[in-house]
Amino acid sequence: MIPFNKPFLTGNELEYIGKALSLGKTSGDGLFTKKCHDFFEKRFGFKKVLLTTSCTDALEMAAILIDIKPGDEVIVPSYTFVSTANAFALRGAEIVFADSYANNPNIDPAGIESLITSKTKAIVVVHYAGVACDMDKITAIAQKHGLYVVEDAAQAIDSYYNDRPLGSIGHLAAFSFHETKNVIAGEGGMLVINDERFTGRAEIIWEKGTNRGSFFRGEVNKYEWVDIGSSFLPSDIIAAFLYAQLESLETIQTRRKALWGRYYEELKCLSDKNLLGLPALPAYATGNGHMFYVVTTDAAARTALLNKLRASGINAAFHHPSLHKSSFYAYKHDVPEFPNADHYTDCLLRLPLYYDLTAADQDIVINEIIDFYKQA
Numbered sequence: 001m002i003p004f005n006k007p008f009l010t011g012n013e014l015e016y017i018g019k020a021l022s023l024g025k026t027s028g029d030g031l032f033t034k035k036c037h038d039f040f041e042k043r044f045g046f047k048k049v050l051l052t053t054s055c056t057d058a059l060e061m062a063a064i065l066i067d068i069k070p071g072d073e074v075i076v077p078s079y080t081f082v083s084t085a086n087a088f089a090l091r092g093a094e095i096v097f098a099d100s101y102a103n104n105p106n107i108d109p110a111g112i113e114s115l116i117t118s119k120t121k122a123i124v125v126v127h128y129a130g131v132a133c134d135m136d137k138i139t140a141i142a143q144k145h146g147l148y149v150v151e152d153a154a155q156a157i158d159s160y161y162n163d164r165p166l167g168s169i170g171h172l173a174a175f176s177f178h179e180t181k182n183v184i185a186g187e188g189g190m191l192v193i194n195d196e197r198f199t200g201r202a203e204i205i206w207e208k209g210t211n212r213g214s215f216f217r218g219e220v221n222k223y224e225w226v227d228i229g230s231s232f233l234p235s236d237i238i239a240a241f242l243y244a245q246l247e248s249l250e251t252i253q254t255r256r257k258a259l260w261g262r263y264y265e266e267l268k269c270l271s272d273k274n275l276l277g278l279p280a281l282p283a284y285a286t287g288n289g290h291m292f293y294v295v296t297t298d299a300a301a302r303t304a305l306l307n308k309l310r311a312s313g314i315n316a317a318f319h320h321p322s323l324h325k326s327s328f329y330a331y332k333h334d335v336p337e338f339p340n341a342d343h344y345t346d347c348l349l350r351l352p353l354y355y356d357l358t359a360a361d362q363d364i365v366i367n368e369i370i371d372f373y374k375q376a
């Protein structure tokens with residue numbers, strides 16, 4: 001069997017977890033949390049980061065920080081994971097969905113402006129498969145209308161918009177270290193704070209609404225409840241796991257990008273003949289080897305291809321059902337027409353891509369797909 005994903009361990013995880021245990025401080029904001037924070041601030045120039053227990057939590061923090069209230073509207077791509085919308089819905093926002101581009105699952109900025117009303121508060125973008133959204137266009141729309149931009153960069157570690165790291169462009173950004181992402185901690189995430197107005201409050205919300213951070217720095221003389229918040233910070237055991245991964249970021253990325261490149265080169269013959277679509281990298285975007293997908297011409301072709309791969313022991317996977325048609329949303333709203341999001345819902349198929357995928361196994365996947373189109 002060739003699995004869809006296989007979590008990669010660098011080999012140092014247990015040692016660092018052991019170190020965290022031996023230090024006798026396993027709760028959040030310990031030595032390894034600080035090491036992870038330093039890593040991201042140095043490596044990507046993020047102004048301020050806070051590890052969280054998940055990307056979902058980081059998005060929930062973002063919704064609190066931009067003060068989302070019942071009745072506010074938040075624009076979100078329909079083709080995304082539920083957390084992108086849920087984090088804002090939890091605070092009472094009305095989610096206003098937008099469609100993807102025809103040739104790229106990312107949000108199409110051309111559809112955004114007509115969705116903006118006096119109640120709109122934020123645009124949440126998702127860098128799908130680690131490929132940048134058109135951030136200049138989105139930032140310009142947001143500035144024109146006085147809106148916040150939040151980047152759901154769950155899949156986008158070490159990827160760029162022109163020369164700017166993803167996660168550094170919106171007011172706030174959220175990353176994921178779930179075991180399906182490039183760099184993992186089992187479950188884990190991170191909030192990036194690019195707008196300094198949010199830095200102080202972010203730390204308070206992170207620490208259950210207390211001023212614990214300022215108290216320990218000696219800035220206030222009383223440790224107390226000062227705002228809403230939750231337990232968003234992970235234990236230092238999780239941070240130790242993550243730090244072992246971060247030290248190997250270069251190695252992980254090199255390998256994943258090589259696998260991505262090989263899929264692209266070998267399957268290009270099929271896209272040249274318009275038999276199936278491959279990921280499009282706009283000129284402003286880099287890849288980060290997060291995910292390789294193909295897009296079939298219709299849903300029946302995807303089912304047939306998926307079944308053929310499964311019969312050969314290959315686990316390919318489709319991805320998000322577009323959220324505007326989900327039962328939770330459609331129950332309350334008129335369902336808009338988003339042909340592009342629907343197309344990815346029906347036709348996108350993700351191929352196995354993980355650090356330990358061997359060349360021989362990747363050949364099997366490639367050959368099965370080429371064979372499928374020979375027979376068809």
Ligand SMILES: *Cc1c(COP(=O)(O)O)cnc(C)c1O
Nearest residue numbers: 054055056081083154176178189
């Ligand atoms: C994985 C993912 C999330 C959720 O990440 P968690 O860390 O599991 O909360 C959110 N948004 C997108 C786009 C994702 O791919």
